[in-house]
Amino acid sequence: MTTAETSTADTTETAAGAARTDPGAAPRRERSAVPVQTRSGRPTSFDPDAFGMPTGREVNWKLSDVQRLAPLFVDEATETGEAQAIAYDVAAIEAAGYLVPSKGHDAPVRGEIFVPEDVTAALAWKHGEDALHIRIPEGETVDEPLVVRLVGQGADRHGQAHVVIEAQPGSVATVVLEHTGSAAYAQNVEIIVRDGARLTVVAVHEWEDDAVHAAAHQAVVGARAYLKHVVVSFGGGVVRVNPSMRLAGEGSSGDMLGLAFADAGQHLESQVYMHHEGVATKGDVLYKGALQGKGARTVWIGDVLIGHGATGTDSYEKNQNLVLTDGTRADSIPNLEIETGDIAGAGHASATGRFDDEQLFYLQARGIPEEQARRLVVVGFLMEIVQRIGIPALEERLAADIEAEIARGAGLAPASRAGA
Incomplete structure (x- = not known):
């Protein structure tokens, strides 16, 4: 694997004894003429200045809406008090005893596995001094979802935050992060x-x-542990989520699922990374998108790395996009790196297109009007992700959201063959 740019920093020991990067250390950056092409080769740093201002030419920004994301590149502190950007509702989680104090950058657990990969993540680390830390005690099963409600207080409000979700050994839980309102976050x-x-x-x-909204989700999964990570994006002018999962422990497994429905003028983006590191790990990545309206855009970049020691790995990633009208754009780029020949299986797939005429003909031939037939195809396409979430109340709500999105675009002309 060729790496064009790297950074190093001093390390200290956390309370748990794991190596941790010192946020105050200045990174050493070595450059070459070869641009970074692989996710594993990208530079990391806690220092925002190490990344510079994105221009849209960088490999991790070239498909992003850099112009509209520009407010998140500004090195300024999170607004507080009456001018705060986000109002948090975690009262139920705190009452249940799952919220633990996390003051300052050196708080226990914080930064144990997280290292910023871009300037927005580095700024969120720098200015989000206190973290929201949810911890599930060892061996405990939490039956009801723990819901964090984050409500934006206005498009002119600018905020950053760091969230830690920690599942102790043998625990079972579900955590939902709900984002509504408006902010630059x-x-x-x-x-x-x-x-x-x-x-x-x-x-x-x-x-x-x-x-x-720009978010960096970084996860590590221990031995014989499992993580289901789901990203659902329906609203927002620009929403850029970069989720990564490291299957570090032997026998660890994970599912990375995503659903995006982009309307006119919306830019919904996910840059997904699954790193198989442990022996006999299993991973599945499935993201789906639907687009309607002029200027609607989705971006999906999926990177899977099967490391040298990840023998016995079974991995698959797929992205599918359904184009509902002309004037939309869906970018889909799957990447797969394999560094060992001893694997159970690995593969990737990507498909973007308009309605399947055969499906529509089949439904219409059975007396279903064209508009209803189109609705059934879209619902069936997207509900595969919704039904894998495993939270009945949320699944019902998202199903209603899908219906509302379809209704919103009912008056738009369907995509032509040329537009697909």
């Missing part, structure tokens, strides 16, 4: 699934149309 989510734990994390983005 940069967010880091650090997910740690200890040995034998089973965790589901769902991020739902139902922002207003003028919201700008």
Whole structure:
């Protein structure tokens, strides 16, 4: 694997004894003429200045809406008090005893596995001094989803935050991050699934149309542990989520699922990374998108790395996009790196297109009107992701959201063959 740019920093020991990067250390950056092409080769740093201002020419920004994301590149502190960008509702989680104090950058657990990969994540680390830390105690099963409600207080409000979700050994839980309202909001989510734990994390983005949101989700999964990570994006002007999962422990497994429905003028983006590191790990990546209206755009970049020691790995990634009208754009780029020949299986797939005429003909031939037939095809296409979430109340709500999105675009002309 060729690496064009790297950074190093001093390390200290955390309370748990794991190596941790010192946020105050200045990184050493070595450059070459060869651009970074692989996700594993990208530079990392806690220092925002190490990344510079994105121009849209960088490999990790070239498909992003850099112009609208620009407010998140500004090195300024999170607004507080009456001018705060996000109002948090975690009262139920705190009352249940799952919220633990996390003050300052050196708080226990924080930064144990998280290292920023771009300037927005580095700024969120720098200015999100205190973290929201949810911890599931060892061996405990939490039956009801733990819901964090994040409500944007206005498009002119600028905020950053760091969230830690920690599942102790043998625990079982589901955490939902719900985003509504409007703000310019940069967010880091650090997910740690200890040995034998089973965790589901769902991020739902139902922002207003003028919201700008960039999030970096980084997860590590221990031995015989499992993580289901789901990203659902329906609202927001620009929503850019970069989820990564490291299957570090022997026998660890994970599912990375995503659903995006882009309307006119929306830019919904996910840059997904699954790193198989441990022996006999299993991973599945499935993201689906639907687009309607002029200027609607989705971006999906899926990177899978099967490391040298990840023998016996079974991995698959797929992205599918359904184009509902002309004037939309869906970018889909799957990448697969394999560094060992001893694997159970690995593959990837990508498909973007308009309605299947045969499906529509089949439904219409049975007396179903064309408009209803189109609705059934879209619902059936997207519900595969919804039904894998595993939270009945949320699944019902998202199904209604899909119906509302379809109704919103009912008056738009369907995509032509040329537009597909």
